Amino acid sequence: MWTFNNFPAEKVRAKYGFSPDKAWLDKVRLSSVRLTEGCSASFVSSEGLVLTNHHCASTCIQQISSARKNYSANGFYARTEGEEVRCPEQEANVLIGITDVTSQLVEATKGMADKAANDARKAGIARIEKACATSDRIRCEVVPLYGGGVYDLYKYQRYQDVRLVFAPEFDIAFFGGDPDNFMFPRYDLDLTFLRIYENGKPLRTGHYFPVSRSGPKVEELVFVSGNPGSTNRRNTVSMLETQRDLITFRKLLYLAEYRGLLTEFQTRGEEPKRISQDALFTVENSLKAYTGEEEALLDERFFARKRGEEREFRKRVADDPALERKYGKSWDEIAAAEEKHRQLWLAYQFVEKLYGFQSDLYRHARRLVRMAGEYPKPNGERLAEYTDARRPEMRQALLSAAPIYPEFETETLTWSLTKLREALGPDDPFIRKLFADRSPREVATGAVRGTALRDVAARKKLMEGGKAALGASHDPMIELAELVDPYAREIRKKMEDEVESALAINEENLAKARFAVYGKSIYPDATFTLRLTYGQVKGWEERGRAVPPFTNLGGAFERATGRFPFALPESWLRAKSKLNLQTPFNFVTTNDIIGGNSGSPVIDRNAELVGLIFDGNIHSLGGDYWFDSALNRAVAVDSAAILEALDKVYGAGRVLEELRRQ
């Protein structure tokens, strides 16, 4: 997961005889796209056509569907430019510059204690980002790398007009469903084509990846350019214990119960099934991923290894008096912060991070309440997501035209309020204030029934009216958010002042110690920023049996049972005789990826797109904590399958011609 400004080209040359030069790296960077909801993508034409995963666009696909037009079930294909439909909440970014701002932030926090330094750092970041973001079309983010050893300013072109061009049916995009998720062999056409517009016209893109007709070969060198979300490979043992014993454990219990609720909600009928599908998919995906992560953490051998590495690192620091003096206490200070972290986490997760408020309406209400509270403050003193540089995405989220379904909102809010009461206990003063004599269902029903926030225009008016308009509205969802907000802010402030600030300074110290002891020969933990990894198309050994690196289209027909999640769509059954069943369908590579890389292009040394990342194998789930090159594999759709399906199954001539023109 190398950053583009520290790519080890020489290493790659030594191993594979190919050395990416600056021009190659620039072209790849400018052809790569970040989807801000948590995915990656890439340009595949000069007319703004973008390729990503179906599961990266599934929220959009559901949002533009209705009871009568179910694009998730039936797929979507815009036969003309005019038929391309705008996604209500999608934003796309292209990385146009990286600047090191470490010294500015070091200067701003010099000699300060933890909490003051944390506040000053935040103000400094807000200032740097604001100066960089000269218009709404530029997005700027200061990114702490190596746990704060380095701060780089990432500057993006920002695009908020993203439209849906083509999506296959859910049944082939996610063929095998939850049972096959994170598994291989696999047979998924997990793709969607989007198009970026600028000023109402398709974006002219100077850089893009031509789509290869043949896909990659076995053992071929391939690169993945994308935005891995986060990894925790440098975490100390005490941080890992918090994850294992509290955070991942509690999240799993929450998600498992939510999954059961959604599963049963789906049986209410076709429309309830449709409107809850994206939520269920997301929950199931997270649940499977967290389960794998927790199992990695529960593995005694893994933990012994982490303990051993930490012991060795501490010893190396202790052996050098200068290092010991500067950094020797960091582990214990992190452990002390983790104690606090454990005490605060449940309330933080349920109140501030919204585990207790599963509702789009509530999220809108909170945005309005916080906008009215934050925007009048000086930029450097606001909650991070309300600084000036962040206004465009906040506005886009609030004014999203995505439909909201009260029946579903009532169920999920009722349930999550019940979980909130369970987490904090019925005798907690905040819980007593929130519920008084009311049940979770009464609170939820009252707020969902009485609110006007389903209406975009109403939200816009409240946004423009600020505090006065909110007060006058007597909207029950707003009132709920206002009731919660002081406690949410209090717990967040505690978390920032007592945990985050101590972690920031001590992780920064450990980063410096690590540079001193081990050098900069490793890449930083993932930060949902653009990274480039190299690897090979290659299978692996599973309990003594070789898993081959490729599947083909014919395998999908062999695996099909006709029943979800192993049902092929009608379109595929009809097209079977026309298809070349030998066409490679999915393949695996040794590239180091993680959640956030979904939708990343797999490219060859000519910067042609040979595949589309959509998953990792089951061993990739430990990748949060370490990369095991023997077993961890990225899973991709072969470009040959993409072209074959567009042609023979979907007759998507307009897309195909656009790809071929390049």
Place this chain on the structure above:
Amino acid sequence: MWTFNNFPAEKVRAKYGFSPDKAWLDKVRLSSVRLTEGCSASFVSSEGLVLTNHHCASTCIQQISSARKNYSANGFYARTEGEEVRCPEQEANVLIGITDVTSQLVEATKGMADKAANDARKAGIARIEKACATSDRIRCEVVPLYGGGVYDLYKYQRYQDVRLVFAPEFDIAFFGGDPDNFMFPRYDLDLTFLRIYENGKPLRTGHYFPVSRSGPKVEELVFVSGNPGSTNRRNTVSMLETQRDLITFRKLLYLAEYRGLLTEFQTRGEEPKRISQDALFTVENSLKAYTGEEEALLDERFFARKRGEEREFRKRVADDPALERKYGKSWDEIAAAEEKHRQLWLAYQFVEKLYGFQSDLYRHARRLVRMAGEYPKPNGERLAEYTDARRPEMRQALLSAAPIYPEFETETLTWSLTKLREALGPDDPFIRKLFADRSPREVATGAVRGTALRDVAARKKLMEGGKAALGASHDPMIELAELVDPYAREIRKKMEDEVESALAINEENLAKARFAVYGKSIYPDATFTLRLTYGQVKGWEERGRAVPPFTNLGGAFERATGRFPFALPESWLRAKSKLNLQTPFNFVTTNDIIGGNSGSPVIDRNAELVGLIFDGNIHSLGGDYWFDSALNRAVAVDSAAILEALDKVYGAGRVLEELRRQ
């Protein structure tokens, strides 16, 4: 948790100045009742009246309810003997004898290797139990104590005609609901009166506990006589790791999801809510208990302590050449068996232990299939639950008149089949055979719709017809059970041959080593057999604050919000002015109890019943692994509250007079 044949009377005398003699112990034992579904109880009159918890009778209460008579919501009171209603599946046992059979079993397995010894031990147990159970009214069980260091034969009087006499409303029996479960202060009237019948008449009981009018005093010495289900305090570290990393972890994920499903099923309407309430209660209770257990296991300090104890014990064994030769390898052999255990557990739990088949109809089908397969075999070669000594409870379960609801069965079977497929994976040969091209819903719906097993007479006929009748029936639920049975047996046999047998011999060895090193001064792990514990009525300190040992009736009115689970029943609101609100309601004691002790009498030195155990506090959840006398508390209903409520709230004169007559 002392056995009645090894009670440390001298220790009690030294500490409290009271020494229970043989007559006292016999009286207490014969006044104590075991409810075979997993609870404890006691006689409180000479006419077979039995006191237990509401949650111990809730399955019965739901089974005899209907859409029009909801005894769970509204309570139940038989104004005459004729109105007492028989529970379809309840069995009650009174312990009438304990005999040491260790030497017989040691003789039977002498010089044999693990697997052969395991088979021989089972055959020996079947033989001993059959010889002991001279009629259907005698139940005999060989109980391995100290992990097999001692085998005792427990002989019970068996009663299968148990009738409901009185139950309060669910809302007061379980006031505070899941949020207050395992918590204190508490305000629950968690009781039910049952009556045991013999030959159609109330049982004449020679021994019973008079119910105290005043309840216990602070710091008073009290005893709890009941049947703790199981503890794992002697487990080795490798056994605990299997619990922590696999078994409890996976059970939690399963139960959390099931809870979500049931929660949403409840919203379908009043009748779905009623029929799923007992299942939801059970799941929530297990979930909270397992969560506490898992948190104990995840506590690094706890694990370090267990590791330390094991190191110390191993060292003591290693230091004695004779002990080392005989027992020194046991830990490593257990660890090797645990490796196997981990490989087999998922399939075993989902297929043999029915996590994959949540359905009463399926359970009936499996009973029929296995009865037909097992009963023709020699007694010593059968699956343990199909030996001759076990016939009466198998017959009772199969011929239960409890209603079965197809709508609910379809949902729970569909869901659990989905979990089964998830656990084993869609490519597992058994899964492929079970589902072929069908979805879990198709399998479930087909079997539930087509089966005749809802009808008791149909089940009886199939039972009597044996294999031939099953084959001729073409009943789809029977066919499903027949399809599953060979694999279920295969995985069970592997578990018995490769795990259980090695654990049995090595746990037995460790028990002997423990006797040699530490003596017999500790009580054995719980085995759902009668135990007597002594302790005091006493609060505890929680984060520096004292928790007083008693609550009173007035506290319930203060806590009430009018909304479930904090809603008091109408009957209580109406009676408020008549009640003495100072009456003690619930209290805590230092007695060492665990699940299975629910419904146990709390008695004073005069063998008067002063309370009724119904829960433990949150610290009791670690009690599976060690007993922490500073924090672990048992929670009981005060006998004074029982009498006050029967009188002033329920006007239950018939019960009250029967209690007062004693």
